[in-house]
Amino acid sequence: MNAVGRVTATDDVRFAAYELDDAYDEMFTPEGVPRPHYSSLFDRLLDLSPAELEMRQQTADLSFLHQGVTFTVYSDARGTERIFPYDLLPRIITAGEWETVERGLIQRITALNLFLHDIYHKGQILADRVVPFDLVYSSKHYRREMCGLDTPHGVYVAVTGTDLIRLTDGRFAVLEDNLRVPSGASYMLANRQVMKRIFPGLFSLYGVRPLEFYGQALQNTLAALSPASPDETTIVLLSPGVYNSAYFEHTFLARQMGIPLVEGRDLAVHDNTVYMRTTAGLRRVDVIYRRIDDDFIDPLIFRKDSMLGVAGLFNAYRAGNVTLANAVGTGVADDKAVYAYVPAIIRYYLGEEPILPNIETYQCADPKERGYVLANLDKLVVKAVGESGGYGMLVGPHSTVEERETFRSLIEANPRNYIAQPTINLSRAPCFLDGRVEARHVDLRPYILYGKRVTILPGGLTRVALRRGSLVVNSSQGGGSKDTWVLNW
Amino acid sequence: MHYSVRHTTRFQYTAPISESVTEVRMQPRSTEYQQCSLFRLQVRPQARLFVYTDAQQNTVHHFTQPGVHQQLVIVAESEVLVYPRPLLPERLPNDAWVQIDDSNAAGAHYEMLIPSEVTAPTDRLAQLAKELNVARRGDPLSLLIELNHMLHRAIAYDAGSTRVDSPIDEALHHRRGVCQDYTHIMLALVRYYLHIPCRYVSGYLFHSRTDTSADGASHAWLDVWLPTLGWVGFDPTNDMLVGERHIEVAVGRDYTDVPPTRGIYKGNAGSELAVHVRVRMLQGAVNEDDADATDGDQTPVYRSTAQQLHARYAETLAAIQMQQQQQQ
Structure with missing residues (x-):
């Protein structure tokens, strides 16, 4: 269906290439009429000349460059740090829509924390055969060292970045739970900062809920999990170092919270206590917001060859002398094969129906489902269960014959390692590209903080698949982002 | 003792x-x-x-x-x-295999059933399994006692031939090894070919003159989980069942x-x-x-x-x- 005729009811050339089809459009109804919460933005876009919009885009890009808001693409042989592409136009969510998202996320993260506690203690959910035990124990991210360990307030996942998408009927659904070291909050904050400069009038007119308290909220969350009293707590952010793709974020968040940014070599363990080397001598550390993977945090217990971790850290953690956020071993609950069981996990622990639906998932470990997946590789999205960031993924409809054959042999060699999902037509939002407004697929990553209570940031990171037709929003795969407005109305 | x-x-x-x-x-x-x-x-x-x-x-x-x-x-x-261990029966009923499978299906001792880092199956292990005819037959207890004996004969004790955490292939290649190798190889065979949970035991042996293993060092053997009996200790290095001369220190999936x-x-x-x-x-x-x-x-x-x-x-x-x- 060609939507030009409809949208150009306003007779504007800027919308000439705007696609409207089965995908849910964030801005327009299927009839091409702006939705009420987008109409002010729509009017503003018609007011501004393309040259003006272009100038604002350049101002925004320059601001990101000056702030050093970058990420690194590993597979790129040039190994370059890149500016995270920013789209000028906000993605807008109403108070009513957000209320559902918020309730759904609280429900989900509450259940997932209970699940993690259970599998690392009595394993009741496994004994009751609600989740297959071998799925849990064979997960790459299951950490047997966590068995019997207690975490402060039973919190395993202090920081979650859940990936939501909008189905064609407009409902939000969960695509992935990121429970290990979710990244992107700094881009969310940077986007907002720039947005306020680029569209100050429109922003204040709209009644957008603030995000700026994220640093403070994260710090409170971490302090709430401290073994020491809150006013005597030392929190540090443990980064792998400058070569990590998210290093910008590590520096940004440490600065926001006013806490030291450290690497493994800056810490030392003595007598089961973690210390930080400072110019004034050793200083005790109580909470570590760690941005390195489980395997690397302690070469004594996990990977012996890790040069990023701190020897003895895990034993100090086991003794309750230091808090790690997130806890070790949370990845078992965001394993993509365990994902399929999250609705059952919610019903099991909370006795409630899931508020946010899952995406239908085929387990390649199951011979019948594997048969279906192998016969429909051109229609499905195949994902490696332990990977993230869009790596190890096949998007069937956009794949070549060779890619599909590669995945066929990968799946046959190690079926437990793969799941498949129908290709979801993600919702589209208006983006400013080459002087025109075009529709691009988006997702949404809200951030959930869980300390003494659950805090959800109103908004999150809206990621955009900037290539026309692309469904992959990951920054490592050519995605960009835009500011997300959650309205007071 | x-x-x-x-x-x-x-x-x-x-x-x-x-x-x-x-x-x-x-x-x-x-x-x-x-x-x-x-x-x-x-x-x-x-x-x-x-x-x-x-x-x-x-x-x-x-x-x-x-x-x-x-x-x-x-x-x-x-x-x-x-303390002395209770005398083992001569054999278990043949349907003990069913009980083992039921227990496995319920997830008991799961991590002692799947290959660990050091005990992962290899081509050389398959070769040995074939030679020794390692497959479910008869009753599990007599089969394990037989395997304990055959393994003792198949591998020559040679202090210094391997390192403590060598993969089983090193010992399998030369058919020589120390107590860790005997133990790891038997763990791999029992887990992979018999599907019975078993675990590595590190400890000490109060030596007698006739023992194969070297005195003055730590020792290693394995526990195999059997229905009605629980963990039963086998010492393939010395071709014997674990008894009053074995002092158990720690158990795990393997040496590591x-x-x-x-x-x-x-x-x-x-x-x-x-x-x-x-x-x-x-x-x-x-x-x-x-x-x-x-x-x-x-x-x-x-x-x-x-x-x-x-x-x-x-x-x-x-x-x-x-x-x-x-x-x-």
């Missing part, structure tokens, strides 16, 4: 090192069949000792030595009462779960390890020969340049960069 054990470990570093962090699994377990009545651990340089119990109920001591040092000495002394010592230090130095174990009987008939032959803690009987035990904190920029990028 009542034993005293003295287990001395000395790490000598080729250059001064600092900030060493060490874990020790040397305290004998207290179980149905044995009681550890006394345990004393001394380390030099002096350090404050901490202790925890791991998921397998092993007692783990750990300590840190921040200062510069060039030698680490660990002396673990214990007294252990070992339960090394007597595990440590990390800072400094560009290699290390040389010397270990001596002395097991003495406290009551009853003392075997004078054994006591005399192994006395004298100063004589190391097992040497190796053990960088794999005390991993070096090498600082190669390229490797660090790669690891930083591996983080999600």
Whole structure:
């Protein structure tokens, strides 16, 4: 269906290439009429000349460059740090829509924390055969060292970045739970900062809920999990170092919270206590917001060859002398094969129906489902269960014959390692590209903080698949982002 | 039987090192069949000792030595009462296989059933399995006793032929090995070809003259889980069932779960390890020969340049960069 005729009811050339089809459009109804919460933005876009919009885009890009808001693409042989592409136009969510998202996320993260506690203690959910035990124990991210360990307030996942998408009927659904070291909050904050400069009038007119308290909220969350009293707590952010793709974020968040940014070599363990080397001598550390993977945090217990971790850290953690956020071993609950069981996990622990639906998932470990997946590789999205960031993924409809054959042999060699999902037509939002407004697929990553209570940031990171037709929003795969407005109305 | 054990470990570093962090699994377990009545651990340089119990109920001591040092000495002394184990039946009913499968299907001892890092099946293991006809037949108990015996004959004991944590292929290639190899190979066979849960046991043996394994060192064997009997100990190195001469210290999936010592230090130095174990009987008939032959803690009987035990904190920029990028 060609939507030009409809949208150009306003007779504007800027919308000439705007696609409207089965995908849910964030801005327009299927009839091409702006939705009420987008109409002010729509009017503003018609007011501004393309040259003006272009100038604002350049101002925004320059601001990101000056702030050093970058990420690194590993597979790129040039190994370059890149500016995270920013789209000028906000993605807008109403108070009513957000209320559902918020309730759904609280429900989900509450259940997932209970699940993690259970599998690392009595394993009741496994004994009751609600989740297959071998799925849990064979997960790459299951950490047997966590068995019997207690975490402060039973919190395993202090920081979650859940990936939501909008189905064609407009409902939000969960695509992935990121429970290990979710990244992107700094881009969310940077986007907002720039947005306020680029569209100050429109922003204040709209009644957008603030995000700026994220640093403070994260710090409170971490302090709430401290073994020491809150006013005597030392929190540090443990980064792998400058070569990590998210290093910008590590520096940004440490600065926001006013806490030291450290690497493994800056810490030392003595007598089961973690210390930080400072110019004034050793200083005790109580909470570590760690941005390195489980395997690397302690070469004594996990990977012996890790040069990023701190020897003895895990034993100090086991003794309750230091808090790690997130806890070790949370990845078992965001394993993509365990994902399929999250609705059952919610019903099991909370006795409630899931508020946010899952995406239908085929387990390649199951011979019948594997048969279906192998016969429909051109229609499905195949994902490696332990990977993230869009790596190890096949998007069937956009794949070549060779890619599909590669995945066929990968799946046959190690079926437990793969799941498949129908290709979801993600919702589209208006983006400013080459002087025109075009529709691009988006997702949404809200951030959930869980300390003494659950805090959800109103908004999150809206990621955009900037290539026309692309469904992959990951920054490592050519995605960009835009500011997300959650309205007071 | 009542034993005293003295287990001395000395790490000598080729250059001064600092900030060493060490874990020790040397305290004998207290179980149905044995009681550890006394345990004393001394380390030099002096350090404050901490202790925890791991998921397998092993007692783990750990300590840190921040200062510069060039030698680490660990002396673990214990007294252990070992009770006779109940006599095993001659055989189990043939339908014991069904009970094993039911228990496996319920998820019991799951991690002792899947291949571990060191006990993963290989082509050479398949070859051995074929030669020894390792497949479910008859009843599980008699089959295991037969396998224990056949493995003892298939592998020649050769101190120094492999390292403690060698993959099974090294021993399988030359058909020579030490107690860890016999144990790892049998674990791999039992897990992969018989589908019976089994676990690695590290410990000590009160030696008699006829034993194959070397005196003066730690010993290793395996426990196999059998219906109605529970964990039954097999010692393929010495072609015997585990009994009153075996002192159990720690159990795990394989050696890498339960090394007597595990440590990390800072400094560009290699290390040389010397270990001596002395097991003495406290009551009853003392075997004078054994006591005399192994006395004298100063004589190391097992040497190796053990960088794999005390991993070096090498600082190669390229490797660090790669690891930083591996983080999600």
